[in-house]
Amino acid sequence: MGLTSQNLLLLLVCVAVAMCALVLWLWPRAARKGVLAWASRLGMLVLSQVSILAVLLVAANNEFGFYSTWNELFGKTSSHQELQPGQVGGKRPPALVVKGQESVGLGPREKAGQVDRIAIRGPVTGLSMDGYAYLPPQYFQKAHEKERFPVIVAVTGQPGVSKNLITQIKVPQAASKAIVDKKMRPTIVLMVRPSVVMNRDTNCTDVPGGPQALTFFNQDLPVAVNDKYRADNSRGGWGAVGNSTGGYCALKMAMTNPARYGAAAGLSADFFARQDRDTGDLYAGNKQLKNEADLVWRLAHMPPPPVSLLVGVSKKGEEKYYKQAMHFAEKAKAPTKVDKLMRDEGGHNFQTWREEYPEVLRWLDRQLVANR
Template structure:
């Protein structure tokens, strides 16, 4: 049974209840001062606490999508080495569709009325990175009157470690985009949803690591190129945007600032502005000071030519640790008069899915207003 299985969660809850009831029932019998009685009390307490912590942890993982599998949890995931070579004229391509289904939580009669979510594998030609993703296609994509139309696209990124599935099920990007388009509040858009952890379990902070994963190249060059070969997406930078939360928010802002020729707009939900170096990242820069500086967005906006792009950042006055850094970043961007900076500042909201679900509708509307379908 998988880490995110309801059966696993149910078993953990049942075990916790059984241990709790057993502790109440056996406690009078273990009230003696013998070593066996003391050991029994300690064992019951520890067992009950572990079962409770396991239940809470499994529930939190399901709710927030931290880890997708047991291998992911224990750092044993091995899918980073998958590279697929496709010969010219072959049946393969950089995007392989594995399955498709309707938008979760939406009732309808097929993709022409409710759109479609496709589970895909994407392979980068330059970076040789292969990663799973989910693609949302709006209803218009399947309607005959739009068969020659191209659509704007937004890459949507999770935090670290995160799961791409959480963007679909927990943060509800497809459902929200579908409803906003039906209400006339945004144009139909294609969403490419994935996590920035393309070399798990390592957190590369979307850096082209010297001698390591070329994550920035994958997102800035390989990903748009791959999507263009398979879907009707606008080819110009003005058709492409990128959204992310937490680590994904930092990556989104960096991609637009480093590559305005690839992304015309970026939205960072609860982002930070400088790549950390810690046990999850390893050595990202290998003493390359220029690479390290360019991974600091505040340094970048002050020392390099300001990119012609649109940026959106979010935070909250109470509950988010990035509030002061966000206000400083906004001021720094305003001083350049080149990137267009917008913000969503909540009165309160933590670093969690509930906060981001409040920010996603206006973020998608903002993104839609800055992208074209050509």
């Protein structure tokens, strides 16, 4: 039973309720004098409190995504990655493997779509990542069997748990509804985390002598999707969206690779790659690389890319991000366009992003249509 499984939470709730009921039933029997009776009452209190605390901790973890597996909780490496050398003169292994389907309550795939669990192994960088791919209902319909579909890459925040895009932000659910309601074209939505290595926040940056995270998103990801799915590869035909660190990644992907990502949205996004104990040295002391990782600096000092960008932020509750977003938008010049999704109030949290995503997906679709 997975750490983030709803079955685990339901089981713990049942245990807590049963424990409290048991305490109420046994308490009169333990209401006697003596050390044994006193110890019994103390034990019952401890057990009931532990059972309630377990429910609260698991619920908090599901909400905020601190740990995604039992291995992560106990400090063990939760995923395996390996550098796989290419075969000279032979066919390389597929860069994307479907590991199964994720049940998210959409209904029949021919009517609402399907979510695949996927594993990506980058042929360029050698880096690997697990994630999810939403396929629209038309992907499985005979009338569209030769059709290629636009792609939107959704990137969660850091620490990255890609499943949060399903369980907390409800991305495939929002995409499915928009497509079924004909408010958005049938689109493949890839759901991934920003970190390409375990236990390090790479901020979607090509680290000198280290993980080539930006190359993974700009080159490996498109190769992987095209290995498995019928993706539309028109110039500027892909979109990207993310929240928090994922928002920075999405904007950066479009600004550095506009031939692939013609539109991108950053929700409560940073506009520069922070360096701290989780990131380590991202630039090896190279000031130019550090400047180029600053999206505001790029707008002011580099040729503006032909992309459509969106910044989503709340005026109240996200004052720091609001000021950064406004400063970023002010620096933009043609052919770069920056739209704003403004909220009166909100927060740096799943609820705010869950409310923003349906509008952002439709915005991305409109921009990608305009690029055709």
